[in-house]
Amino acid sequence: MVDDPKTLVSTTWLSQHLKDPDLRVLDASWYLPDAGRNPREEYDAAHIPGARFFDIDDVSDNRSDLPHMAPPIEKFMSRLRAMGVGDGHQVVIYDGAGLLSSARVWWLFRLMGQENVAVLDGGFPKWQSEGLAVEDMSPLVRDRHMTVRMQNQLVRDVTQVSSASKLGDHVIVDARAAARFRGDAPEPREGLRAGHIPGSRNVPYTALLNDNMTMKDPQTCRTIFEAAGVDLTKPVITTCGSGVTAAILALALERLGHMHWSLYDGSWAEWGMFPTVPVATGDA
Template sequence: MSQDDPKTLVSTGWLAQHLKDPDLRILDASWYLPDAGRDPRAEYDAAHIPGARFFDMDDISDQRSDLPHMAPPVEKFMSRLRAMGVGDGHQVVVYDGAGLFSAARVWWLFRLMGQDNIAVLDGGLPKWQAEGREVEDMPPVVRDRHMTVRRQNSLVKDVTQVSAASKLQDTEIIDARSAARFRGDAPEPREGLRAGHIPGSKNVHYASLLNDDGTMKDPDALRRVFEDAGVDLSKPAITTCGSGVTAAILSLAMERMGKTDHALYDGSWSEWGMFPGLPIETGPVATGDT
């Protein structure tokens, strides 16, 4: 697979070359954990890639749920994107201010909604700015555009499905959190959650899939990371993390590798760790501590 694939990942050079394309739409999907002390909307207002719209992941979510930024209802997704001027026939490129972090979640969300003409900007805004490329502080001119949505339910799993996969061991459950959180040695950033991991799951910390400059490793290197963590890539996969954000980095990596039988556990540890009736494992495991 080439570096530039408008359905998964594109380089800063590719985006610069296509920046003036009439059917290109760029989304700034920056989002940070509360302890990062960063305001993504304020950063967007100060400087963004020319023409970028701000995608508010917490707003474009299912706010009926007590869990953070769960996938929104189809109607809400359609209306929000239409108001942003993003719709049918557009090639979308999504980036974030961390390099490659929350943008993957929005890539997965578009895929969930049946939109596959979307790619993540490899290295994100930090790489774009490090290369001295143009940014602006002006809001884009937006014209409504209809979007046809066909939700792909196979790309998302709920707690019941994940519990069944954990018991049957017929699917690899892959956790993107740090090894310390996976083992239960470090406290969860969200109050009230137990520490540990879903029984039988494997640990692939999302950062292990990235190069030092925040870009994603090549497909062969990605495959080695998963295999070194004890993941059987011949099985279907479910990705999980703290709240369904970095799990999408694992999903994007598998898609880059050509593995398409993967889904994301949207509730992730925010849900599993909350309910005392769900089993957990702690401590080191034979494989998977990356």
């Protein structure tokens, strides 16, 4: 792969830059409840040297009933300042699943106007499999100011997505598994209808990943999107269950040079709950 400090870097790149004074590493591990894993406990037991723990459920908008919605600017700035992450830093984000919630935090940084942020390809499992250093101590942190410039074009709400669904001026791409997209499998969250946003296309996030949870090369990802009926001449809105794996699609789009993308933050947790918006079932 080609290392890009603005999207995706390899374990080799990170190990070579780990002692850079302006590098900040974040463990952004997060799992669905049925995974039976506690990301904070796992971080406390072992993490990449110098990594800070980033809790996506804490660095979120707790005024919303929806899970881990993007936080207000002020909350993001204060939480990151407390982690010692700010202006002038190169940020690398990883997670314990390989490549899952780290992409969500990459998107959140981009939403806040931060450019020098990358996901660790293959995450902590790949790092550990290569015998690279880990530690169980939290780093000493010094406050660092962060300048935030909200990039509103990178996020969409239910009204905007509903309009895009009706007008067809964007391609809506759903990262959930095919059975959930078709409405054949129940949603993991109670009270949600089954199916997908009318007119949307299905690219399960797992289709973009190799067996070791590294991302496939940009040309292969392009082929996968196009095979799913995604017209890459149009702007793309990514969606999923709760706005986490949708960011994997966004990361892949960015790497293949498709810059006109946004993420539906509420995703199916919101759409599937709203009785006034339509739901389609079956294949796209």
